[in-house]
Amino acid sequence: MHEKTSSKLVNWVGYLAITMLVILPIAVLTVRSGAWQQGLMLFAIGCLGSTILLVLALVLGLFPLYRPHGNALRRRGLLAIPGTAILLSMVAGMGDYPPIHxxxxxxxxxxxxxxxxxxxxxxxxxxxxxxxxxxxxxxxxxxxxxxxxxxxxxxxxxxxxxxxxxxxxxxxxxxxxxxxxxxxxxxxxxxxxxxxxxxxxxxxxxxxxxxxxxxxxxxxxxxxxxxxxxxxxxxxxxx
Incomplete structure (x- = not known):
């Protein structure tokens, strides 16, 4: 029972990570089409969602119940790295620029x-x-x-x-x-x-x-x- 539940959660992490990864180029295309507010919202969702999923994959790997799924969690975590990297780079650079245009x-x-x-x-x-x-x-x-x-x-x-x-x-x-x-x-x-x-x-x-x-x-x-x-x-x- 526990094994089945853990496998299902690991799979959902993968499904959601793929979704967040796909959202990123869709968000860019949405911005470029002129709907920049909606596009930026999608982009934020993709980046933030990726970060949450990467953290979740890392945390789950620490629990004994999920250790047999370690390789699967790492593979799914890799899918969340692009969005996480973008978010971290944006947050790191925000303090370098004043809010002007x-x-x-x-x-x-x-x-x-x-x-x-x-x-x-x-x-x-x-x-x-x-x-x-x-x-x-x-x-x-x-x-x-x-x-x-x-x-x-x-x-x-x-x-x-x-x-x-x-x-x-x-x-x-x-x-x-x-x-x-x-x-x-x-x-x-x-x-x-x-x-x-x-x-x-x-x-x-x-x-x-x-x-x-x-x-x-x-x-x-x-x-x-x-x-x-x-x-x-x-x-x-x-x-």
């Missing part, structure tokens, strides 16, 4: 958006400049600064446009006269779309390029916007 290289005068508003849905984050958010970004990402170059403003504009396109950004504003480029950039896995404004200006010292990257949805970008700006600066300077 609007990052710029020029906190004193952030580039403004003009074409982006029509690309964003009604439920998208506001593009209004929030001084508190900008100041938080300044402190959290103090390495981000205006990109200065000795290129002429026309040359810098052309190179900035080429860099954005090479990075796979969808440029929807290309305004040389105003010195502005606006584009949409997507995150690699979830496919979240963020908007980027690039401003090119010049003075007697040379040409200056400033960027601003703003997430369309979500409160915290987990460092994605800052990473995008760094990637642009690196790509631009390497051309």
């Amino acid at each position: 609007d990052i710029t290289t020029d906190p004193d005068n952030p580039p403004a958006f003009s074409a982006a508003q029509s690309k964003r849905g009604n439920d998208a984050n506001s593009l209004r400049i929030d001084p508190e958010v900008i100041e938080t970004a300044r402190q959290a990402y103090s390495d981000l600064a205006t990109l200065e170059t000795h290129l002429s403003i026309d040359e810098a504009y052309a190179q900035a446009l080429a860099t954005a396109q090479d990075l796979g950004w969808d440029v929807y504003r290309d305004d040389l006269n105003a010195g502005y480029i606006e584009a949409a950039a997507s995150t690699a896995i979830m496919g979240f779309t963020d908007d980027v404004a690039i401003r090119i200006t010049s003075n007697e010292a040379g040409t200056m390029i400033d960027l601003r990257s703003v997430s369309r949805v979500g409160r915290s970008d987990l460092g994605a916007n800052a990473a995008r700006i760094r990637k642009f600066i690196q790509a631009f300077t390497q051309q």
